[in-house]
Amino acid sequence: MLFSRLQLAVSGEFAKFSKGQWLETVKFQWRTFKDPNLKRQFKQLSVLGTAALPEDKYEKYEKTVADMESIYSKAKICAYNNSEKCDLSLEPEMTEILANSRNEAELKHIWTEWRKQTGATIRPLYNDYVKLLNEAARLNNFTDAAEYWLNSYDTPDFKEQVAELWKQLRPFYLEVHAYMRRKLREKYGESIVSKRGPIPAHLLGNMWAQTWGNIAELGIPYPDVKPEDITKYLVQQKFTPLKMFKTAEEFFTSINLSPMTEEFWKYSVIEKPKDRDIVCHASAWDFYNGRDFRIKQCTEVSEEDFVTVHHEMGHIEYYMQYKDQPFIYREGANPGFHEAIGDVIALSVITPKHLSRIGLLPNVTQSKEADLNYLMKVALDKIVFLPFGYLMDLWRWQVFKGTIPEKDYNCEWWKLRLNYQGVKPPTVRSEKDFDPAAKYHIVSSTPYIRYFVSFILQFQFHEALCTRAGEFDPNNPSEKPLHQCDIYQSKEAGNLLKTVLEMGSSKPWPDALEVITGQRNMDAGPLLSYFAPIHNWLKEENKKSGEYVGWESTEKGDI
Numbered sequence: 001m002l003f004s005r006l007q008l009a010v011s012g013e014f015a016k017f018s019k020g021q022w023l024e025t026v027k028f029q030w031r032t033f034k035d036p037n038l039k040r041q042f043k044q045l046s047v048l049g050t051a052a053l054p055e056d057k058y059e060k061y062e063k064t065v066a067d068m069e070s071i072y073s074k075a076k077i078c079a080y081n082n083s084e085k086c087d088l089s090l091e092p093e094m095t096e097i098l099a100n101s102r103n104e105a106e107l108k109h110i111w112t113e114w115r116k117q118t119g120a121t122i123r124p125l126y127n128d129y130v131k132l133l134n135e136a137a138r139l140n141n142f143t144d145a146a147e148y149w150l151n152s153y154d155t156p157d158f159k160e161q162v163a164e165l166w167k168q169l170r171p172f173y174l175e176v177h178a179y180m181r182r183k184l185r186e187k188y189g190e191s192i193v194s195k196r197g198p199i200p201a202h203l204l205g206n207m208w209a210q211t212w213g214n215i216a217e218l219g220i221p222y223p224d225v226k227p228e229d230i231t232k233y234l235v236q237q238k239f240t241p242l243k244m245f246k247t248a249e250e251f252f253t254s255i256n257l258s259p260m261t262e263e264f265w266k267y268s269v270i271e272k273p274k275d276r277d278i279v280c281h282a283s284a285w286d287f288y289n290g291r292d293f294r295i296k297q298c299t300e301v302s303e304e305d306f307v308t309v310h311h312e313m314g315h316i317e318y319y320m321q322y323k324d325q326p327f328i329y330r331e332g333a334n335p336g337f338h339e340a341i342g343d344v345i346a347l348s349v350i351t352p353k354h355l356s357r358i359g360l361l362p363n364v365t366q367s368k369e370a371d372l373n374y375l376m377k378v379a380l381d382k383i384v385f386l387p388f389g390y391l392m393d394l395w396r397w398q399v400f401k402g403t404i405p406e407k408d409y410n411c412e413w414w415k416l417r418l419n420y421q422g423v424k425p426p427t428v429r430s431e432k433d434f435d436p437a438a439k440y441h442i443v444s445s446t447p448y449i450r451y452f453v454s455f456i457l458q459f460q461f462h463e464a465l466c467t468r469a470g471e472f473d474p475n476n477p478s479e480k481p482l483h484q485c486d487i488y489q490s491k492e493a494g495n496l497l498k499t500v501l502e503m504g505s506s507k508p509w510p511d512a513l514e515v516i517t518g519q520r521n522m523d524a525g526p527l528l529s530y531f532a533p534i535h536n537w538l539k540e541e542n543k544k545s546g547e548y549v550g551w552e553s554t555e556k557g558d559i
C-alpha cells in the first residue's frame with residue numbers, strides 16, 4: 001500500500017498547486033479579453049477539475065478511484081474445471097481465453113467469474129465516486145459531471161451530433177450483427193444463439209463484446225481465400241514486445257514523425273512484470289519536460305497487441321509534437337483526436353499490402369474475395385465497436401445526472417447493452433452485480449465517448465492522408481480503394497498530420513479538423529465509403545439467408 005500512499009500524496013500536492021494557479025486566473029475578467037489566444041488560455045485554466053474539492057473530499061475522491069482501480073487490477077479467478085488453478089488475471093490469461101476458446105461453458109465461466117470479482121465489491125465505492133465527482137463538477141460551475149466531461153468538446157450540440165452519427169451507422173451495424181449471429185448459431189447451436197434475439201455476450205471474442213475481430217474466422221466470407229493469421233507470423237518470426245515497438249516506431253519515422261526518445265526506451269514498461277501487480281491496461285504518459293514520455297503495456301505477441309502498440313505510440317507522437325506549446329495547450333484538439341492518431345497509422349499497417357511489405361505476411365493474393373475477407377475482419381473491430389463506444393457514456397451521463405438511480409445501475413446497463421449492441425448476458429444478472437465495473441474505464445473514471453469520436457475521425461483522417469500520399473483519389477475511388485491505402489514512407493502525409501499534432505489544443509477542434517480534411521465537422525461518410533463493399537455484401541448475404549436483421553428485446557423464456 002506504500003505506492004498508493006505515495007500516489008495520494010503526489011496528487012494532493014498537485015491539487016494544491018493547481019488550486020493556487022486557478023485562484024490567480026479567477027482574479028482576471030478574462031471573459032472580456034480581446035486577444036483570442038489569451039482568452040482561450042484563461043478559459044481552459046479556469047476549469048480546475050476535481051482539485052476544486054475541499055482537501056478532505058479530494059482525498060476521499062482520489063482514494064475511492066484508486067481503490068476501485070486496485071480491486072480491478074488485482075482481481076484473479078480460477079480456471080474452468082480446475083479449482084486448484086486460481087491465478088488467472090484479466091491480462092493475459094482471461095483475455096486470451098475469451099479470444100481463442102470456442103468452449104461455450106468455459107467462456108461462460110470466465111465471463112461470469114470476472115464479473116463476480118469486479119462487481120459487488122466495487123459497487124458501493126462507485127456510488128461514493130459519483131457523489132464526489134458531481135460535487136467537484138458543481139464547484140467548477142457545471143450542473144453535473146456529465147456536463148463537466150462534455151466540456152472537453154466545447155460544442156453546444158455535441159450529444160446531438162453523436163446521436164446523428166450513430167443513426168447513420170446503426171443500419172450497417174445491424175447487418176454485421178445479423179450475419180455474425182447466424183454464424184455463431186451455426187457454431188454453437190440454436191439453444192445458445194437464437195434466430196431473432198440478442199447475441200450472448202461471452203461468445204464474441206472479447207470480455208466486453210466491444211470488438212469481435214477475434215472470432216473473424218467464424219464469419220469469413222470466402223474461407224478458401226483464408227487470410228493468414230498475423231499472430232502466427234509474429235510468433236514464427238520471433239517477434240518480442242520490443243521488436244513490436246521498434247517496428248511501430250519505424251512506421252512513424254518513415255512518414256517524418258519523431259522517433260521515441262532515449263527516456264522513452266529507458267523508462268517505458270512494455271511487458272508485464274513477474275514480481276508485482278501493475279495496472280495492465282495500456283496507457284501513454286507525458287512527463288511535460290519535452291523528453292520523458294512513456295508507455296505502460298503488458299504486451300503479448302499478438303496481432304491485437306501489435307495494433308495497440310500503434311495506438312499507444314500515437315499518443316506519444318502527439319505529446320512530442322505539441323511539447324513546445326504552453327502547458328495548458330498540451331492536450332489533443334479534443335480527446336477523440338488523441339485516441340485517433342495511432343489508429344489512423346494502424347489502418348495502413350494492418351493492410352495485407354503493408355504487412356507483406358514488411359515481411360509479416362507472404363505476398364498476398366489480390367482478389368475481390370480476399371478484399372471482402374479483409375474488410376469483414378476490420379468491420380468486426382471498427383463497426384462493432386461503435387455501439388459500445390456510445391453506450392458507455394450514455395450510461396454514465398444518466399448516472400451522473402441521476403436519471404439512472406443507484407438501485408437501477410445494473411438493469412439500466414443491460415437495457416443499453418441490449419438496445420445499442422444487441423447483446424445479452426450469458427447468466428442471469430441482478431442488482432447484486434455491477435457489470436459496468438468489469439470495464440477498466442468505469443473504475444478508472446476515464447471518459448469513453450472519445451473512442452466513438454476517434455472511430456469516426458480516424459476514417460476522415462485516413463481518407464485525407466491517403467489522398468495527400470497519392471494512395472487514394474476521391475474523384476476515382478474505385479481505382480485505388482481507400483481500404484487498400486498504406487501511407488508508409490509518405491512524408492507529405494506525415495507532414496500534414498504533423499501540422500495538426502503541433503497545434504495541441506491551441507485552437508478549437510473544428511479548426512484542427514479543417515487543416516487535415518478541409519471540413520469542420522465529424523462525418524460518417526469516409527467510414528461508410530471505406531466499408532462500402534462489405535456493407536453491400538452483407539445486405540445481399542443476409543437477404544439470401546433470410547436472416548432476421550435486428551433483435552427482439554424479450555425472448556421466450558428469458559426474464
Ligand SMILES: O=C(CCC(O)(O)[C@H](Cc1ccccc1)NC(=O)c1ccccc1)N[C@@H](Cc1ccccc1)C(=O)O
Pocket residue numbers: 210211281282283284285311312315338339343444446451
Ligand atoms: O483504453 C484503450 C487504450 C488505452 C488508452 O491509450 O486509451 C489509455 C486509457 C487510459 C489509461 C490510463 C488513464 C487514462 C486513460 N489512454 C491514454 O493513455 C491517454 C489518454 C489521453 C491522452 C493521452 C493518453 N482503448 C479502449 C478503446 C479501444 C480503442 C482502440 C481499439 C479498441 C478499443 C479500450 O481498450 O476499451
Ligand SMILES: [Zn+2]
Pocket residue numbers: 311312315338339
Ligand atoms: Zn488511447
